[in-house]
Amino acid sequence: xxxxxxxxxxxxxxxxxxxxxxxxxxxxxxxxxxxxxxxxxxxxxxxxxxxxxxxxxxxxxxxxxxxxxxxxxxxxxxxxxxxxxxxxxxxxxxxxxxxxxxxxxxxxxxxxxxxxxxxxxxxxxxxxxxxxxxxxxxxxxxxxxxxxxxxxxxxxxxxxxxxxxxxxxxxxxxxxxxxxxxxxxxxxxxxxxxxxxxxxxxxxxxxxxxxxxxxxxxxxxxxxxxxxxxxxxxxxxxxxxxx
Amino acid sequence: xxxxxxxxxxxxxxxxxxxxxxxxxxxxxxxxxxxxxxxxxxxxxxxxxxxxxxxxxxxxxxxxxxxxxxxxxxxxxxxxxxxxxxxxxxxxxxxxxxxxxxxxxxxxxxxxxxxxxxxxxxxxxxxxxxxxxxxxxxxxxxxxxxxxxxxxxxxxxxxxxxxxxxxxxxxxxxxxxxxxxxxxxxxxxxxxxxxxxxxxxxxxxxxxxxxxxxxxxxxxxxxxxxxxxxxxxxxxxxxxxxxxxxxxxxxxxxxxxxxxxxxxxxxxxxxxxxxxxxxxxxxxxxxxxxxxxxxxxxxxxxxxxxxxxxxxxxxxxxxxxxxxxxxxxxxxxxxxxxxxxxxxxxxxxxxxxxxxxxxxxxxxxxxxxxxxxxxxxxxxxxxxxxxxxxxxxxxxxxxxxxxxxxxxxxxxxxxxxxxxxxxxxxxxxxxxxxxxxxxxxxxxxxxxxxxxxxxxxxxxxxxxxxxxxxxxxxxxxxxxxxxxxxxxxxxxxxxxxxxxxxxxxxxxxxxxxxxxxxxxxxxxxxxxxxxxxxxxxxxxxxxx
Numbered sequence: 001x002x003x004x005x006x007x008x009x010x011x012x013x014x015x016x017x018x019x020x021x022x023x024x025x026x027x028x029x030x031x032x033x034x035x036x037x038x039x040x041x042x043x044x045x046x047x048x049x050x051x052x053x054x055x056x057x058x059x060x061x062x063x064x065x066x067x068x069x070x071x072x073x074x075x076x077x078x079x080x081x082x083x084x085x086x087x088x089x090x091x092x093x094x095x096x097x098x099x100x101x102x103x104x105x106x107x108x109x110x111x112x113x114x115x116x117x118x119x120x121x122x123x124x125x126x127x128x129x130x131x132x133x134x135x136x137x138x139x140x141x142x143x144x145x146x147x148x149x150x151x152x153x154x155x156x157x158x159x160x161x162x163x164x165x166x167x168x169x170x171x172x173x174x175x176x177x178x179x180x181x182x183x184x185x186x187x188x189x190x191x192x193x194x195x196x197x198x199x200x201x202x203x204x205x206x207x208x209x210x211x212x213x214x215x216x217x218x219x220x221x222x223x224x225x226x227x228x229x230x231x232x233x234x235x236x237x238x239x240x241x242x243x
Numbered sequence: 244x245x246x247x248x249x250x251x252x253x254x255x256x257x258x259x260x261x262x263x264x265x266x267x268x269x270x271x272x273x274x275x276x277x278x279x280x281x282x283x284x285x286x287x288x289x290x291x292x293x294x295x296x297x298x299x300x301x302x303x304x305x306x307x308x309x310x311x312x313x314x315x316x317x318x319x320x321x322x323x324x325x326x327x328x329x330x331x332x333x334x335x336x337x338x339x340x341x342x343x344x345x346x347x348x349x350x351x352x353x354x355x356x357x358x359x360x361x362x363x364x365x366x367x368x369x370x371x372x373x374x375x376x377x378x379x380x381x382x383x384x385x386x387x388x389x390x391x392x393x394x395x396x397x398x399x400x401x402x403x404x405x406x407x408x409x410x411x412x413x414x415x416x417x418x419x420x421x422x423x424x425x426x427x428x429x430x431x432x433x434x435x436x437x438x439x440x441x442x443x444x445x446x447x448x449x450x451x452x453x454x455x456x457x458x459x460x461x462x463x464x465x466x467x468x469x470x471x472x473x474x475x476x477x478x479x480x481x482x483x484x485x486x487x488x489x490x491x492x493x494x495x496x497x498x499x500x501x502x503x504x505x506x507x508x509x510x511x512x513x514x515x516x517x518x519x520x521x522x523x524x525x526x527x528x529x530x531x532x533x534x535x536x537x538x539x540x541x542x543x544x545x546x547x548x549x550x551x552x553x554x555x556x557x558x559x560x561x562x563x564x565x566x567x568x569x570x571x572x573x574x575x576x577x578x579x580x581x582x583x584x585x586x587x588x589x590x591x592x593x594x595x596x597x598x599x600x601x602x603x604x605x606x607x608x609x610x611x612x613x614x615x616x617x618x619x620x621x622x623x624x625x626x627x628x629x630x631x632x633x634x635x636x637x638x639x640x641x642x643x644x645x646x647x648x649x650x651x652x653x654x655x656x657x658x659x660x661x662x663x664x665x666x667x668x669x670x671x672x673x674x675x676x677x678x679x680x681x682x683x684x685x686x687x688x689x690x691x692x693x694x695x696x697x698x699x700x701x702x703x704x705x706x707x708x709x710x711x712x713x714x715x716x717x718x719x720x721x722x723x724x725x726x727x728x729x730x731x732x733x734x735x736x737x738x739x740x741x742x743x744x745x746x747x748x749x750x751x752x753x754x755x756x757x758x759x760x761x762x763x764x765x766x767x768x769x770x771x772x773x774x775x776x777x778x779x780x781x782x783x784x785x786x787x
Contacts, residue, residue, distance in 0.1 A: 024380045041377075042357045044349055048383040076601075086591055086600040124381055149362040 026052040029123045030134045034069055035157050037062040038138065041149060046140070049088060050124040058155035064119060064138035065156045067104045070095055072122065072133040082128035092120030096137035104139075105168070106158040110206040111238070112190040113160075114170035115142025115179060141167060144181055163241045166234070172224065173232070180236045186216060186224040187237050199223035208239030313487065313702065315433040316442065323443050324429020327450035331421030334454050334661055335463060339651050340414050341659040342370035342463025344644040351395050351465055352377070352384035356411050358465070361649060368655035369645045372413035372463060387550060390474075390506035391467035394419070417463035420473050424453040424462075427476035434483040435753070436702040448749035449476065455665040456658070457640040458742060467507040468738045474503035475742065479709060482521050486705035489527040497522060498535050505543040510727060511739065512547040513719035515540045521712050553727065555608050556591060562631070562729025563617070563624055564588060573624070577617055580606040611726055618726075632725035633676035635733030639669045639741050642734070665745050679744060683714035686747040689754035696761060703757055710747075710754040717743035 029050060032038075036055035040046045040063040045053075056062055072091055076083050083091075096118050105113055117140045123132040141152040144167060154164040170177060171184035178184050189199070189206045196217050203225040204210045216224040225237055235241070335341060345358060346366040357377030360366065398416040405415050431446040432439075453459065453476070461469040477500035485493045501518045505511050519536035523529060559577060564570045564587035571584040583606065586599040609617070618625040640658075647653035660666070672678050690710025693699060699707070720740045728736045 024378045026380050042383070043362065044352070045379075045383040048381065050381050051383075053378075053380040084600075084604060086597065087604060090597060090600075143362065 027054040029127055030132050032066055032136050034066050036066045038064045040064055049122050051121045061151050061153050063150050064140050066136055067139050068100050068137040070135045072135045077133050082125045095135045096120045106160045110190045110202055111160045112170055112188055113168050116168050166236045169236050183232050183234055185232055186226040189223040189225050192222040194223055207237045316439050319439045320429040320432035323432045323446050324425045327428040328422045328425025331424045335417045335421055341646045343460035344370055345465045346644055348465045352379050353392055367644050369649040373409040374411040376410040389467045390503045391470040394470045413463045420462040420469050423473050430480040434480055445749055451664050452745050454662045456660050456663050457666050460646050471504050471507035472742055474500045478504055483705045486525050486708045487701045489525050491528050491531045494528050494531045494535055501539050506546050509547045509550045510723050512543045513723050515543040517716040517719055553611050557731045558614050558729050561731050577609045578607050628725055631730040632721055633679050635737040636679050636741050636744055637672040637676040638734035682747050686710050686751035687714040689751055689758050692758045693754050699761055706753050710750045713743055713747050713750055
């Protein structure tokens, strides 16, 4: 009896010991600079208020990239205990200014980023109690695969000057918006609300040419450019980046 | 109580059936008692000395003679157990596996696992059984504990052995839980009273309960419920054994399934008083029972204190204030800011809640006791909330969680109906949720009548005790779920209450049968200890 109990006890201890997760290394929230890239492959990690996983090189698969690091301010930021989620979300929304995004991406007047969303991260409760009020603002890249999560293997900083920007440009196939890194027929050209002639001029400036291209004015007066004869393509028509 | 169980130090009721005669001769006392005898209660050992010799402590008796009077029908138990283990495997896996969608349940993250799922889905649509190794950091994996982690750790160990992909495949858990259901059914055959067919029928009714579409899905899910439900089956077996003969090993062994149930979810702390009552109900080994009950209570309270965070938003704003014309006054009664009355009924995800969030977090928050006190002084609110709770029990299974894996050709949120015996019976409760407490009362009443009959065997009385305890456990669990979760996801939170209520059906059937068939009163003279000598003289005469 005693031996059986001992064996079962040892089995249980072994089972739990082998099954339990090893403690992960962490990185302070305050030490995540602008331009750092972060792996958040699980939705729970994205929705968590804080992120202390060490950043990865932006050439490795990642989900978010920090474009702004600032400090939380206001009455709530003075509280010694970190406020709950529903109070922090408005603070984060207000703190993560959208204006630095286009310069960060190096977007020109005819470039439109599409599918990129902003996610803020605040210090952990312990870091907050220690006085850290760093607010980290990340850009989340869009999903490129219908059954896969968002993944990018290139830095977002200055991406509009590189062919990888097709992953965050807006294109259209059969009336459905897709990223330009996926098969498409039309590509969006900023801005919208224009006449056909103005759209043609912008498309020419966007693609650096008009020969072999056609333009389409959407119902909302959005400006689209595509290759002739219903050509399905992948990538962007942006000047200097076309395949 | 049979005479061979007098070493339990309990009072001897001479009205209890005397099982010793191997060849019942229709004479005298034997003739009278033979009406209540069933094959299951005949002793295997024969040729024992007179009852007085045994009662006085026959030094020559062997361990086998201590077991005399209780038949286990091991072959029937094994057959029933194997059959139900097989039924569960077939029911879960034949034609493609089924389960229950996790929908955000991330308990296995404590084992370094992450669900491998289609990120385009919200989680309620399909069963996503595969979990992959993942390194969690910070607060993305909350530090919660559940005894379900033991089962999931075992599943993690079994996954590669069974050839499933990933670090943990919930189908491995389904295999294990299905086998354990078979073990529960087999053990029930051994411990419940009656002929083999009756025992097999009762165990099969319990097997059908586990196999029902309302509960089987949990067995392939990341929720904590399957561990608790299967452990509850073992707890029933353990309690029946304790009530049959409360030896120290049996009492101590009860602690294992009890702790597995109580530690699965903080709400299951309601089992602590129920189990303590159950252990202390029968005389004998009360010191050990008290000690075990204290352990269970201590660990249960520790678990609930460390794991529970009472969310008064659900209990107050989404339950008490739902469609409440006197919201401001009720908020004041609860000690909350009456200015929050316009937020009545809003969930935290509601965009309109944001404007109230700051004021809500600056106001005082009621404790569960204060909310309970509010219900005590506001009967109309109590009736409303109890009504929602009863509807939750009557709902039986959450209707928004899918049963099939992605790619099985089933629509999102599609639910399976492979075995639906209890689900079909539950149509009655859906039509009249008030019948749920009626079932509890009938079960407990029949059980109480069984317990009070001295003419019944310990195993029969144990069934009666089970019939009393089950509704008590269901009611306690119901009360806590109603208090803590209110009308938020009531059906899913009522899973244990629903299981206990469904268990009432076969238990009540046995108890009512015992009441109806064994209600024949035992002559008064048989109840008195003074009549022992008379009985013994008659027995000696019978035995020649």
